[in-house]
Amino acid sequence: MSDVLTVMGPLLRPVSNSDLAAVGFGESLAARSGGALDILILGPTTEDNERALVHLGVRNVYLLRHADLESYTAEAYASAVVAFVKDHRYQVIGAVSSSSAREFFPRTAAMLDVPMASDVFAVESLEPERAVFTHAVFVGNLLAAVELRGPMSLATCRASEFQAPKRVEQVSPVRRVTVSEALGHERKRFVAASRTQSARPELTEAEIVVSAGRGIKGPDEGLPLVEKLADIFGAAVGATRAVVDAGWMPNEYQVGQTGKVVAPQLYLAIGLSGAIQHVSGMRSSRTIVAINKDPEAPIFDVADYGLVMDLFEAVPELIQAIGGARH
Amino acid sequence: MKILVTVKRTPQRDSRINVASGGTLAMESIEFEINPFDELAVEEAIRLKESRGAEVVVVTVGGEVCRRQLLSAMAMGPDRAIRVDAGEALDSLQIAKCLAEVARREAPDLVLSGKLAIDDEGAQIPAMLAALLGWPQANQASKIELSPDGKVAEVVCEVDAGLETVEVTLPALVTADLRLNEPRYASLPGIMKAKKKPMEVIPFDEIPDSGATRSAVIGYRALPPKPPGRSLGGVDELVEILSEKKLI
Numbered sequence A: 001m002s003d004v005l006t007v008m009g010p011l012l013r014p015v016s017n018s019d020l021a022a023v024g025f026g027e028s029l030a031a032r033s034g035g036a037l038d039i040l041i042l043g044p045t046t047e048d049n050e051r052a053l054v055h056l057g058v059r060n061v062y063l064l065r066h067a068d069l070e071s072y073t074a075e076a077y078a079s080a081v082v083a084f085v086k087d088h089r090y091q092v093i094g095a096v097s098s099s100s101a102r103e104f105f106p107r108t109a110a111m112l113d114v115p116m117a118s119d120v121f122a123v124e125s126l127e128p129e130r131a132v133f134t135h136a137v138f139v140g141n142l143l144a145a146v147e148l149r150g151p152m153s154l155a156t157c158r159a160s161e162f163q164a165p166k167r168v169e170q171v172s173p174v175r176r177v178t179v180s181e182a183l184g185h186e187r188k189r190f191v192a193a194s195r196t197q198s199a200r201p202e203l204t205e206a207e208i209v210v211s212a213g214r215g216i217k218g219p220d221e222g223l224p225l226v227e228k229l230a231d232i233f234g235a236a237v238g239a240t241r242a243v244v245d246a247g248w249m250p251n252e253y254q255v256g257q258t259g260k261v262v263a264p265q266l267y268l269a270i271g272l273s274g275a276i277q278h279v280s281g282m283r284s285s286r287t288i289v290a291i292n293k294d295p296e297a298p299i300f301d302v303a304d305y306g307l308v309m310d311l312f313e314a315v316p317e318l319i320q321a322i323g324g325a326r327h
Numbered sequence B: 001m002k003i004l005v006t007v008k009r010t011p012q013r014d015s016r017i018n019v020a021s022g023g024t025l026a027m028e029s030i031e032f033e034i035n036p037f038d039e040l041a042v043e044e045a046i047r048l049k050e051s052r053g054a055e056v057v058v059v060t061v062g063g064e065v066c067r068r069q070l071l072s073a074m075a076m077g078p079d080r081a082i083r084v085d086a087g088e089a090l091d092s093l094q095i096a097k098c099l100a101e102v103a104r105r106e107a108p109d110l111v112l113s114g115k116l117a118i119d120d121e122g123a124q125i126p127a128m129l130a131a132l133l134g135w136p137q138a139n140q141a142s143k144i145e146l147s148p149d150g151k152v153a154e155v156v157c158e159v160d161a162g163l164e165t166v167e168v169t170l171p172a173l174v175t176a177d178l179r180l181n182e183p184r185y186a187s188l189p190g191i192m193k194a195k196k197k198p199m200e201v202i203p204f205d206e207i208p209d210s211g212a213t214r215s216a217v218i219g220y221r222a223l224p225p226k227p228p229g230r231s232l233g234g235v236d237e238l239v240e241i242l243s244e245k246k247l248i
């Protein structure tokens, strides 16, 4: 009963570092419990993804396809996990913290009547009947040790805090699972999804993120500068809530407590003040550079390098300097 | 229609909370308010009340200290409040079980919650509540549109990849995200009226099968300190550092 399960899906886009971090999280749990790690992929996936996931050294890769899992709904995904664990025993069931896991994991926990930890930074200890996880609280300002008691628990992990497992030559067996009962909820229907197309890297996967705050003034003023800078770096663009609320950038670019959590090699904060809710989503970045004309801006408290300057002077200068260095 | 709104008392949104000796929280000088995401849920409920008529009930699980926040919530417009009188030691699943009992007693058409409590940052209770009730849910809503007959809600949700639209047939649970609306300030007459609105207290021992507490924080600690940053003289210096670090 010390085995661990990592749940993934839907997985139609290529497996990302965040997905792999969930497997790394599972691996670190299994190493502590002395059990085996399995992966469960819910819903459709691609052959490429299957091929990538069988080389991670896990005991089994389970694929659960079902008509009700073709498009994601929390209700069906939670019911699928519940149906799967009827025939399997796990001490911890994990997933990466994402907008879908935030929704279907606690639903699953309540259906199984087991405790859950959210957005785990680290595993402190794992014993039979007891797990202790580190989790950030109070807008990321403090760490809490959360103890879960009982033979089974659920946990989502923060992608930036866990490493993908090493690729191994050995191939894990792929096992197809069928569930005959209906999984969806008769009162829930997926209608549509819309996403902004962008040639830039995914925010949570990028090595470099250039984020814009209200200081950019508007979509026609500072935004083109920020985008140009991002393109020179091959970076993703991010934004503060103020920028998204103003409609200058779409919601999926927001970094922070209510947006994405990022931890790139380089985070360039441009014309943003560094409110705690924003910092909570970028604090773990390796190197933080802030450009802000206000020397008192709180972003300078978390920045490794601070440049007190008007962004409308600094960014064009920077573009010119590194544009030359790059090309 | 009847709308139940879950609200939690949390430290003011920009509070800096420190760790006291023994890994406890230093809360002496901290002021409390309604969790910001719950404020959005209350606002949404009142807008539905104003546009199509509804009874709005706010509910919290907590001690006597939560009275203040229930009053502030009612000052925005809800009709009455319920407090499940519980100590602080409950875990998410137990709180969800308390809320589920209230939902069973009240039989609302819609439960509105915040997507996250800004203190424990669990983001667990609403989905647990929906599961316990066997209801569909829609998470992180930036728009809720009710059908003319009030039976179906089309909800636009903020998800990692952008926006997702789902349809739930009521009764259902929806959690509020930041762009759902702009919460109003309570007016002075609103505050005066709130004091006269009913506030029911349900003793914790009336909650059936609340279960054992199986999740608890056993200690807090501060983040590892960060060395102070370096102030740069100009763009040249930044470029130098970036190339030293092989970032350009």
Ligand SMILES: Cc1cc2nc3c(=O)[nH]c(=O)nc-3n(C[C@H](O)[C@H](O)[C@H](O)COP(=O)(O)OP(=O)(O)OC[C@H]3O[C@@H](n4cnc5c(N)ncnc54)[C@H](O)[C@@H]3O)c2cc1C
Pocket (backbone or CB within 6 Å): A212, A213, A214, A215, A216, A239, A240, A241, A242, A243, A254, A255, A256, A257, A258, A259, A270, A271, A272, A273, A274, A275, A276, A277, A278, A281, A291, A292, A293, A294, A297, A309, A310, A311, A312, B013, B036, B037, B118, B178
């Ligand atoms: C519950 C809750 C959740 C939240 N979640 C998030 C979240 O997830 N993400 C998030 O970002 N915010 C979030 N916020 C909002 C957050 O509190 C701040 O309001 C927001 O981050 C501020 O955005 P900003 O830094 O762009 O704007 P401002 O705070 O207005 O800062 C703009 C900065 O730009 C600088 N500036 C202006 N002009 C120039 C110039 N020409 N050159 C250089 N600098 C210039 C100014 O000095 C200032 O520091 C949340 C708030 C709440 C209450």
Ligand SMILES: Nc1ncnc2c1ncn2[C@@H]1O[C@H](COP(=O)(O)O)[C@@H](O)[C@H]1O
Pocket (backbone or CB within 6 Å): B006, B007, B008, B035, B037, B038, B059, B060, B061, B062, B092, B095, B099, B112, B113, B114, B115, B116, B117, B118, B120, B121, B122, B123, B124, B125, B126
């Ligand atoms: N003690 C409580 N009483 C009532 N509602 C709560 C309580 N705790 C959490 N909630 C609701 O659940 C939401 C998410 O909380 P959490 O799961 O703790 O992040 C909050 O925004 C509230 O709407």
